[in-house]
Amino acid sequence: MTAKRVSYTLDSSLQSVNTAEETAQLLASKAGFDEDNCLRISMAVREAAVNAVLHGNAYDPNKKMTIAFENTGRALVITVTDEGRGLDVSKVPDPTTPENLLKQSGRGIFLMRSFMDEVRIRLLAPGTEVTMVKNVSGPAEHHKEASK
Amino acid sequence: MTAKRVSYTLDSSLQSVNTAEETAQLLASKAGFDEDNCLRISMAVREAAVNAVLHGNAYDPNKKMTIAFENTGRALVITVTDEGRGLDVSKVPDPTTPENLLKQSGRGIFLMRSFMDEVRIRLLAPGTEVTMVKNVSGPAEHHKEASK
Amino acid sequence: MSMKSITRQVDGITIVDLSGRITLGEGSVVLRDIVRDLVTKGQRKILLNLGDVTYIDSSGIGELVSAFTTVRNQGGELKLLNLTKKVHDLLQITKLYTVFDVKDDEATAVAAFK
């Protein structure tokens, strides 16, 4: 894996969500991840992109989503940002508790966390930045500790 | 009003829904409808376009929505078609009955009927065609009878 | 084009001033998110000020209904303030006008919460 970074600025549409998902699938595969991990990465990216378009930018034609992929050699680092109202993670309930299990929504961030080794959410002013890390050879605990 | 017909073929996206709504607003105004009726027409068109994109074509990039506006001199006749799975109107419940009143959805076709003088829904193979008529000078009963 | 919102507190009531369009895509998800956030934070008395709402479609109406039932199911109250004629007519047509508690003066609305 050689280090490189590529970034896309996309309209707030469902088509952009599909573009983000497909690009993630392609770049994950190029970065050497196996089929299962490519799928996990592309699903996490899809969830982040849906949130950016739907909850963040609310399909506003004047607001863009950006998605950046960086291959650090040890990991694929993917950053999805929007220009929306901001996400307060402390207010996002656990979708697997009995009282939330049969709710229709609320599983997006949970799935990102399940599929990636690390998910960091940061408030911009305005907007939200979601950074997702997938290590080349499974969860690297020391790396996780170091980046906290 | 002079007779004329214009037709657009649009992608199955929310952007197309907005385009359809704005075009309806413009053409209704050109056809001489007052502000209130222009709004009613554009709202009915928006509901028909949402249904075509969401329920009909289900955002499929290979399926198109078409919207045609015809000014017959007596009425503005608007036809929205999709290439979807077809709509069986007999299965659409009345959203104003007590058991449906607090449902989240199911008011689109009802609003089209409320805002336009006439709404006809026809199954294509495959797809749905929704024809909506707004008379230039209010509901013309004899015209309605004749077209049944 | 899209919806904007400002949330403020008056005498223990959360007032949400909405402006713009509450339609599929643009405003309806935002409205849902706002109401869910308030309920998660424990707010149970919510007044939606629709005075500057320019357009609502059937999806927006659905979101208003579902905000209403969400808050009520948590033992709270959601009221509407300052309907424009358009929005008023829309609620009349859909027979929802009597479902909502609609006020046209903020002080009266605030005082009307239990």
Added chain:
Amino acid sequence: MSMKSITRQVDGITIVDLSGRITLGEGSVVLRDIVRDLVTKGQRKILLNLGDVTYIDSSGIGELVSAFTTVRNQGGELKLLNLTKKVHDLLQITKLYTVFDVKDDEATAVAAFK
């Protein structure tokens, strides 16, 4: 790319063979419409065959859950048939696997309805 569905009747059970993607936009509204139509027509025993479903996102999972609760609230039963490994894993992760009655053989599934 988008979702396809075929609906058939076997011994009083409605089997819906789904294929493609159940995701926001593409398949999730279609799935909702199909289940609502069946329930409106009085069908209360529904078996969703997910054998050819290639991709489900959180919105698709939400639609499956809501299909399940819609049918159950009408006194009916909705079961799942033929999960691929991907879909199986997704239901495990989200703790929904034990919520659904999942079968991997059509005849067994049909016989399992009350």
